[in-house]
Amino acid sequence: MEQILGPAVPSSRAVWRPLGIPHVAITGGPFARWQRINHEASIPLGLEQMERSGALPNLRRAGARAGEGDGPFQGYRFQDSDLYKQLEAVAWEHARAPETRYAEFIEQAAAVLARAQRPDGYLNSHYQVVKPDKIYAELEYSHELYCAGHLFQAAVAAARAGVGDSLLAVARRFADHLVEVFLTGGNDGIDGHAEVETALVELHRLTGERAYLELAGKLIDNRGKGLIADSGMGMLYAQDHLPVREADTPVGHAVRQLYLEAGIVDVYLETGDESLLECSVRRWEDMVATKTYITGGHGSRHDGEAFGERYELPPDRAYSESCAAIASIHWNWRLLLATGHGRYADLIERTLxxxxxxxxxxxxxRFFYVNPLQRRNDLVEDAYLGRRREWFACACCPPNIMRLVASLGGYLATETGTGLQLHQYVPGTLAGGGARLRVDTGYPWEGLIRVTVEEAPVGAWELALRIPSWSESTYVSGRLANPGGDGYFRIRRPWTNGDTVELQLDMTPRLMHPHHRIDAVRGSVALQRGPLVYCFEQADQPEGVEVDDLAIAPGAEPRAITKDDVAGVGRTVLIEIDAAAVEQPRDGLPYASKPLATSTRVTATAVPYFQWDNRDGGAMRVWMPLA
Structure with a gap:
């Protein structure tokens, strides 16, 4: 069977088989724009930062026995992981748009890693340079296995892109070392930051080495047994409070929980252990119902970068780390492949x-580490909450963003022996299941998606189209269509070249109301159109009217306004809505025994949330109170 070139390639137990990145060409819309700027701006910036931030110099210092590198260690103990994510981004970009410079960077970095790697396979610049006597002695916060996991994923990406033999050799030596220490060597330690589990499974899928899968399973099974020492953040922080099969809700550090879940589903897909899938789905359902922001973000607490309690979703204090969004997409993609249910593709779309x-x-x-849903004019906290930044001392997010953008083609569609399934609607072409399709659409600005069969297989064949849960009335080729219980509308018949199907989604802007237990936004509404959540930025409001003084007028109907180009933002669709500009005296306490506010009718304007903070850096809010 052909080797699929993509980030997650499960066994035949998966309901659907992902299409390889070379079989998907994204030609328009926001996804194409993101990939273009990733290629032209983000990845070149990341490559520069690998030297400037210390990621590569640290590894040269670890390889000093080979005569290279001097000076102090730079950055955090997990600095190596920045390089590994950057390598993965470069590998997927090479698979998408091959360039000699990408292959050269991977080979050069692999050479540095090979010189730094110990004879026994261990590789971690911080512990080799700074704490050689503490190797595997501080797993609760060392990130040693976490860094290894990102190396394995980079090596898998490079190998699938056909450019990484030397990098894969480094990764396998390290993986074999981990097997010797943690699987057959009697060490029951677990990294406080999950990630290596999903990476070990993917390395198993690439190489066929069963021990990597067994080690991933052991690390998952050992959680909740108190084997992770307390880092000072508590047992929930590292998901060591309960065995994974017993936990009902996601807790602690959001990124760690979400990477752990991806690994849990991966192990299920290779072993068939239904108890793993069942517990992961159970936590997913609780998370979606009680711990997910309207933007698809996760993590409501700055303390511990953590999930909060159920319905604890403050907009201004949202942490919603960029890495958590990426980890959520990884988990949902694996759940989609494992179950074939469209609700996971729905959440991927919302998050993306x-x-x-x-x-x-x-x-x-420039990048956000933290993604709040409200920013006031007088924000005085650290810059993570302010405007986007070029880089961070803890730079986990930027290269993580780059690797996902480069691999977006691997998350759009799947195939079976009898058809193709479209999960995300993007202009371009895709091939699989014996067919070749062209997708023409202005999505997400427009709701019309036209799918043309350019090459048809012989005999009856099925095209499955996801019907987003937000589309209240959907038409397929002019007829009202309802999805099946899995969220897909299926057309099975013989096809001929040139056959076309038109999907028309309901793009009516609508007011979204929060669950009554979300205290922070009770009595407020948000705007959504298609998959896009909107926000009100100061730059778009009437002169003299502050965003924080706005309230939506009773019975107001949102109106979509198409804009071909907005300075600093680009193409967009704005939403206008009748609102009230509220004024209240500022004498004494901000409370009174009777209402003192007066209001003036105005028109408020909202922009898609993903396009915010590209202009004046002023106030912003997603949730707006009702007048």
Whole structure:
């Protein structure tokens, strides 16, 4: 069977088989724009930062026995992982748009890693340079296995892109070392930051080495047994409070929980252990119902970068880390492949177009670590909550963003022996299941998706189209269509070259109301159109009217306004809505025994959330109170 070139390639147990990145060409819409700026701006910036931030110099120092590198260690103990994510981004970009410079960077970095790697296979610049006597002695916060996981994923990407033999050799030596220490060597330690589990499974899928899968399973099974020492953040922080099969809700550090879940589903897909899939689905359902922002973001607490309690979703204090959005997409993609249920593709779409897309500036050179849903004019906290930044001391997010954008083609469609399934609607072409399709659409600005069969297989064949849960009335080729219980509308018949299907989604702007237990936004509404959540930025409001003084007028109907180009933002669709500009005296306490506010009718304007912070850096809010 052909080797699929993509980030997750499960066994035949998966309901659907992902299409390889070379079989998908994205030619228009926001996804194409993101990939273009990733290629032209983000990845070149990341490559520069690998030297400037210390990621490559640290590894040269670890290889000093080979005569290279001097000076102090730079950055955090997990600095190596920045390089590994950057390598993965470069590998997927090479698979998408091959360039000699990408292959050269991978080979040069692999050479540095090979010189730094110990004879026994261990590789971690911080512990080799700074704490050689503490190797595997501080797993609760060392990130040693976490870094290894990102190396394995980079090596898998490079190998699938056909450019990484030397990098794969480094990764396998390290993986074999981990097997010797943690699987057969009696060490029951677990990294406080999950990630290596999903990476080990993918390395198993590439190489066929069963021990990598067994080690991933052991690390998952050992959680909740108190084997992770307390880092000072508590047992929930590292998901060591309960065995994974017993936990009902996601807790602790959001990124760690979400990467762990991806690994849990991966192990299920290779072993068939239904208890793993069942517990992961159970936590997913609780998370979606009680711990997910309208943008698809996760993590409501700055303390511990953590999930909060159920319905604890404050907009201004949202952490919603960019890495959490990426980890959520990884988990949901694996759940989609494992179950074939469209609700996971729905959440991928919500996250991609909102929490994830907002992480990067329109020009691709600045990034958010934290993605709040409200920013006031007088924000005085650290810069992580302010405007996007070119880089961070803890730079986990930028290269993570780059690797996902480069591999977007691997998350759009799947195939079976009898057909193709479209999960995300993007202009371009795709091939699989014996067919070749062309997709023409102005999505997400427009709701019409036209699918043309350019090459048809012989005999009856099935095309499955996801019907987003937000589309209240959907038409397929002019007829009202309802999805099946899995969220897909299926057409099975013989096809001929040139056959066309038109999907028309309901793009009516609508007011979204929060669950009554979300105290922070009770009595407020948000705007959504298609998959896009909207926000009100100061730059778009009437002169003299502050965003925080606006309230939506009773019975107001949102109106979509198409804009071909907005300075600093690009193509967009704005939404206008009748609102009230509220004024209240500022004498004494901000409370009174009777209402003192007066209001003036105005028109408020909202922009897609993912396009915010590309202009004046002023106030912004997603949730707006009702007048």
């Amino acid at each position: 177009y909102n929490a994830f897309a907002a992480s990067t500036s329109a020009d691709g050179t």
